[in-house]
Amino acid sequence: MLAFVAVILLVIGLTYAYLWKRLVLDTLRPGRARRVSAGIAVVLGLLAPATLFGVRSGYLKWLAWPGYLWIALMFYLLVSLIALEIPRLALRLLWVDRRRTGKAVETAPDTADSEPVLASVAATAGGSGVSEAADDSTPETVTAGTAGESGAATEDGGIDRRLLLARGAAIFAGLTAASVTGYGIRTATSAPRIDRVRIPIAKLPRAMDGTRLAVVSDIHLGPLTGIGHTERITRVINSVDADLVCVVGDLVDGTVAELGRLAEPLRGIESRRGAYFVTGNHEYYSGFQPWIDEVAELGMRPLRNERVEIDGLDLAGVNDLGGEQFGDPADFRRALGDRDTSRPVVLMAHQPLAARDAAPYGVDLQVSGHTHGGQMAPFNLLVKLQQPVVSGLGRVDGVPVYVTNGAGFWGPPVRVGAPPQVTVIELRVA
Template sequence: MATPPRRLFLARAVAAGASLAATAAVGYGTATTLRGPVVKRVTIPLAKLPRTAHGFRIAVVSDIHLGPILGRAHTRRVVETINRTHPDLVAIVGDLVDGNVTDLAPAAEPLRELRSRHGAFFVTGNHEYYSGADQWVDHVRELGIHPLENARTELPGFDLAGINDVAGQTERAGPDYDQALGDRDPARAVVLMAHQPVTIHDTVRYGVDLQLSGHTHGGQMWPFTYIADATNPTVAGLERYGDTQLYVSRGAGTWGPPVRLGAPPDVTVVELASLRA
C-alpha cells in the first residue's frame, strides 16, 4: 500500500530537521574548539599553605592535542590565553601531542613564548607514550618547559610534584610516588600534576594536598560523556577525596573530531589560598 502523501511529507520533514540540527551542532562544536580555550578561575584553600603563598596562581592546561588538525595556530591561541592571565606558574598536565617531534615541532614552537613568574612545568599523558614520550620530554625542555618525571621541585610556600602517566608502565616508566614524594617535608603543602584522575586514590595515600589532572576533556561530546563518567572518579571541576582535593580540567583541545558540545575547552587559573591569610 502506498504511503499517504501527508505522512511521507512529515517523515521527510523530520529527517531533514534532524539532519540540519546535527549539522548545526557539529558546526557549533567545531567553532567552539577553534575559538580556543575560555578562562576558568577557581580558588582552592590548602591547610598547609603559608600566608606568604596566599594568592599564588597556577594556569592549568591539559589535553592540547597538537596534531594534523590542531596545529600551530591552536598552540598560539592557547599560549595567548595563558599569558593574558599573568600566572605565577604554568602547569601542562599531559596529552600535549598526537604525533612525533619530527612532524609536530613547528606546531609546538609557540610554547616557547609562555610567560610566568616561576616557569612552565609538564607531565606526560597517555598520548605522549603513543608518540614516543622520551622525545617529547626532551623537546619541551628545549622549549624552556620543565618536565617533572616522577620528580618534585620546591617553590615559595609549597612543593610542586609530577608523576608520569600510567600509560608509561608499558615502557617501565609509569608513575612512581616514592620517587616523586618519598623524601619530602610533610609539613609543606604539595601540589601534584598527574594526567589521569584515576590516580587520585594513590595520591590520597601519599598525603598530597591538591592533584591537578586532565584526560577526560569534560566528556567532550555525547556519547563520550557517558564513557568519561564511567571511567573517571571526577570528569571536570573540583572534588575532595579525604584530605586531598582533585581538580580536573576539561582540556584545551580535542581527541578525534575537533568538536566539543557541552564541554568547552578551558585554561583554568587555580588560585591557592592560605587559611592563615
C-alpha cells in the same frame, strides 16, 4: 590492542546499522534513490574506521578533516534519532488507537440511538476528504491530496504515515546534527576561555598566599591543528599573569619530527616561578622520550616522578598511568614518599584517577586533565564510568582534584558542552 580494535569496529558497525535503518531503509522505497544512497552509505561506512586507524598511523592524514567531521556528524545523528524514538513510538500508538476507535464506531449496532453518531462520523469523513473504506483498509495513510507531493502514495491513493514519520524524523535529525556539529567546530577551534577558581590549602605558607597556577592540558597538537592553535593557547596562558604554569599532559598527537614546529610558540610561555610538564597517555603513543627532551628545550621542566620545592610549597609530578605499558610507569612513592609533610604539596597528574594512588601520601591538591570535560555532550556521561571527576573541582579518596577541560581537542574538531579552557587556580591560606 586487537581487543580494542574489535570493540571500536563493533561500535561503529552497530551505529551504522542503526543509521542505515532509520535514514535509508525507513525513508526510501526500493528503487534508484535507495541504490544511490546505498553507495554513499558504503563510502561513509568505510570512512569512519579508515580515519580512526589511518590518520593515527600517519598513512591517511588527508582523511583527517572529512573523516573526523563525519564521525562527529554520525555521533549526533545517532543521539538525535535515539531521542526521537519515544515520540515516534507515541505517534504510532496514537494512530493505532484512533484506528481502533474508528472501527468501534463503524461496527456499532444499527439502532436509532446510534444513527446521529454515524451521521456525524460520515459528515466529518466527507468534509475531510477521507473515506471510511480507505481509513479501514489503510490505517497508516493520510489524504491522497498530499500523496502527489511526497511521492509516497499507497495503492489506494493515500500516503504511508510511517514513511512520512520516518522522513520527518530523518530531516529533523539531520538538521539538528549539522547544527550541533557546526556549533561544536566553532567552539573547539576558538581561543580557550579562562576559568578561575580559589582553593584553600591549610598548610600553605603566608608568603605563597594568592599564588596563581595556570593549569592547561590536552593541547593535542596534531594533523588538524596549525601553529595558530599553539599561538592562541600561549597568548591565553600569558594573559593570566601566572606564578606557575602546569601543563598536565597530552601535548601532542605525533612525533617531534612531524609536530616540533607547531610546539615552537610554547617557548614564549611566561610565568614568575617557571613552567612544568608531565606526560599524558598520548605522549606515549607519539614517542615520549623525544618529546620530554623537546619540552625541556622549549623551557618547560618535565617532572618525572619527582618534585620541586618552591618557597615552602612542593610541586610534584608523576608520569601518566598509561606509561607502565611503555616501561615508564607512574611512581608515587618516588615523587611523594620522602617529602616533608609539614609543607603542602600540589600534584600534577594527567588522569584524575591517579588521585587514588596519591591519597595515601597526603596530597593537598591534584591538578589533572585527560577527560576533555567530555568534549562532546552527552559523551561526558560515559566518561564518568572511567574517571572519578570529569570537569571542575571534586574529591577522590579525600584528595581535592581539579580537572580542566583541556585547551585543544582529540579526534573530531568539535566541542559541545565543554569549551576549551585554561584554568587559573588561586591558592589561598585556609
